[in-house]
Amino acid sequence: VSxxxxxxxxxxxxxxLKAVSLGPLHGYGILLRIQQIxxxxxxxxxxxxxxxxxxxxHQGWIRSEWGESENKRRAKYYRLTAGGRRQLEExxxxxxxxxxxxxxxxxxxxxxx
Amino acid sequence: MRxxxxxxxxxxxxxxxxxxxxxxxxxxxxxxxxxxxxxESGLSPEAVRRKARxxxxxxxxxxxxxxxSLGLRFWxxxxxxxxxxxxxxxxxxxxxxxxVLTLMLGIGISSGVFTYVDAMALRAPVDNDRKSYVxxxxxxxxxxxxxxxxxxxxxxxxxxxxxxxxxxxxxxxxARYDLNFESDHLNTxxxxxxxxxxFSVYGLQKAKLGRLLHLGDYAALTPVAVLSENLWRDRFESxxxxxxxxxxxxxxxxxxxxxxxxxxxxxxxxxxxxxxYTLTTYLGLGEHWNPPGEVRWLELAARLNPGFSRADxxxxxxxxxxxxxxxxxxxxxxxxxxxxSLIHEPNNTRIVLVVSLIVGVLILxxxxxxxxxxxxxxxxxxxxxQEMGVRLALGASRIRIIRMLVTEALLLAxxxxxxxxxLTYHVPTILSRWISSATVGFxxxxxxxxxxxxxxxxxxxxxxxxxxRTQIPKS
Numbered sequence: 001v002s003x004x005x006x007x008x009x010x011x012x013x014x015x016x017l018k019a020v021s022l023g024p025l026h027g028y029g030i031l032l033r034i035q036q037i038x039x040x041x042x043x044x045x046x047x048x049x050x051x052x053x054x055x056x057x058h059q060g061w062i063r064s065e066w067g068e069s070e071n072k073r074r075a076k077y078y079r080l081t082a083g084g085r086r087q088l089e090e091x092x093x094x095x096x097x098x099x100x101x102x103x104x105x106x107x108x109x110x111x112x113x
Numbered sequence: 114m115r116x117x118x119x120x121x122x123x124x125x126x127x128x129x130x131x132x133x134x135x136x137x138x139x140x141x142x143x144x145x146x147x148x149x150x151x152x153e154s155g156l157s158p159e160a161v162r163r164k165a166r167x168x169x170x171x172x173x174x175x176x177x178x179x180x181x182s183l184g185l186r187f188w189x190x191x192x193x194x195x196x197x198x199x200x201x202x203x204x205x206x207x208x209x210x211x212x213v214l215t216l217m218l219g220i221g222i223s224s225g226v227f228t229y230v231d232a233m234a235l236r237a238p239v240d241n242d243r244k245s246y247v248x249x250x251x252x253x254x255x256x257x258x259x260x261x262x263x264x265x266x267x268x269x270x271x272x273x274x275x276x277x278x279x280x281x282x283x284x285x286x287x288a289r290y291d292l293n294f295e296s297d298h299l300n301t302x303x304x305x306x307x308x309x310x311x312f313s314v315y316g317l318q319k320a321k322l323g324r325l326l327h328l329g330d331y332a333a334l335t336p337v338a339v340l341s342e343n344l345w346r347d348r349f350e351s352x353x354x355x356x357x358x359x360x361x362x363x364x365x366x367x368x369x370x371x372x373x374x375x376x377x378x379x380x381x382x383x384x385x386x387x388x389x390y391t392l393t394t395y396l397g398l399g400e401h402w403n404p405p406g407e408v409r410w411l412e413l414a415a416r417l418n419p420g421f422s423r424a425d426x427x428x429x430x431x432x433x434x435x436x437x438x439x440x441x442x443x444x445x446x447x448x449x450x451x452x453x454s455l456i457h458e459p460n461n462t463r464i465v466l467v468v469s470l471i472v473g474v475l476i477l478x479x480x481x482x483x484x485x486x487x488x489x490x491x492x493x494x495x496x497x498x499q500e501m502g503v504r505l506a507l508g509a510s511r512i513r514i515i516r517m518l519v520t521e522a523l524l525l526a527x528x529x530x531x532x533x534x535x536l537t538y539h540v541p542t543i544l545s546r547w548i549s550s551a552t553v554g555f556x557x558x559x560x561x562x563x564x565x566x567x568x569x570x571x572x573x574x575x576x577x578x579x580x581x582r583t584q585i586p587k588s
Contacts, residue, residue, distance in 0.1 A: 046168045046169045051175070051181065051182045053182075055182035073145075076139045
């Protein structure tokens with residue numbers, strides 16, 4: 001657990017959007033998908049997952065419908081909407097820019113200043 | 114995205130039970146899957162269940178967070194507040210009825226009476242474009258050492274004003290008499306001798322039947338009259354063929370040319386008729402011992418031209434009347450221009466006194482209702498100290514408790530507001546029927562600013578009192 005990273009504020013939404021952009025998923029599936037992609041480096045606090053899902057659906061970025069899960073149970077599946085795809089692109093670009101800037105700053109050596 | 118939010122919110126509100134059961138199913142499904150996942154990792158079933166629950170957190174808390182995400186919390190709380198307020202008002206029925214009655218009498222009667230006083234004494238007796246209406250009072254003396262008297266105007270002065278004043282449009286003149294109509298020598302009927310623009314100054318453009326007076330009637334040989342709707346209905350049985358018929362006024366024949374609907378210029382409840390002012394001699398009116406230019410018999414009103422003030426009009430009319438003075442050696446005249454309200458009439462100190470008395474009493478009534486409501490709410494707040502303590506101990510926030518109390522007060526206020534609205538609407542008409550025999554042609558509609566001011570002040574006092582005494586201990 002100690003090598004897992006704490007989630008930065010505001011990144012959960014981006015992670016969820018990314019996870020459902022790869023295909024429709026139910027809530028628990030989203031959790032697993034994020035852990036899997038991050039190779040268990042990230043763990044999402046389950047308590048914040050569903051409020052975030054409801055918020056994203058409320059914004060119109062994801063849409064839900066009931067379907068059947070892998071073990072034949074009724075489950076609510078989330079998929080990305082067109083608006084959600086745009087939002088994901090926008091947020092990804094913002095994230096990359098931010099990462100670049102941060103890396104630049106953290107790399108700065110005394111002679112460059 | 115705003116559309117999406119609205120759609121989502123509407124769906125959540127209108128298909129609430131479906132949304133709730135879906136949410137419940139979704140969270141339980143999540144727990145089950147999590148448990149299944151953990152079991153594979155080899156923990157004991159009880160430990161697994163416990164761990165899964167701990168990780169997701171309490172389901173009810175989760176649901177509440179999801180509801181917040183959908184923007185439902187705020188409305189849920191208002192609905193709960195309202196439901197609770199209804200229940201607690203119902204529980205304290207005597208007190209609630211008491212508060213509502215006090216408010217109803219306090220607000221309803223105060224603003225009703227004030228509306229009446231306002232309409233009768235504080236504003237111009239017209240309904241259209243009240244700001245441009247002015248009333249003109251003549252002052253004159255024949256003895257320069259003594260103060261001038263307020264008195265009616267001469268026809269010459271009126272014509273000088275009408276033809277020359279540039280700050281005024283349509284200066285109108287009238288004289289009021291009571292005459293015998295249709296040879297009825299027992300009762301008199303109001304006869305108004307007016308200028309042709311009298312109707313338009315008081316906002317009437319069209320007759321109900323026939324026509325109103327026009328300039329041609331003032332030089333014509335046939336004497337004509339316009340009847341008020343009341344007179345036409347009561348004395349002529351709403352005769353549809355009245356136009357063109359001759360009637361007897363002071364035993365002279367006059368031709369009816371029109372019937373006027375109710376309008377702001379009416380002065381009698383039981384009906385009246387309007388004649389061109391040139392009919393004085395024909396109808397045997399006026400005094401005959403003064404030379405024609407010195408008979409003072411006309412009352413004057415007018416409408417301001419755009420861009421001119423009452424002060425402008427007064428300055429101009431004083432100049433005109435001083436020119437008129439040159440035709441009458443020894444005469445010294447002036448004018449006063451008012452907004453047409455009773456209270457601004459010159460030398461009308463009695464009205465000022467009466468109005469201040471009435472308004473004083475109203476303020477007293479208002480204060481008493483204020484005190485009454487405040488005391489009632491205070492006593493209730495005291496009795497509920499313990500309830501508040503329990504609520505706080507159960508985890509209600511201070512702001513939540515205040516909201517609950519304010520909702521209760523507002524609900525009470527709504528009921529009282531509707532009740533007093535009814536009174537406000539009816540008191541002026543009832544008063545007008547009681548107090549004076551003169552008709553009120555102009556509107557007695559409530560003054561909404563006054564109504565909301567009265568309502569607001571009483572409520573504010575009530576709410577503040579209720580809150581101040583509910584000492585909600587700091588958690």
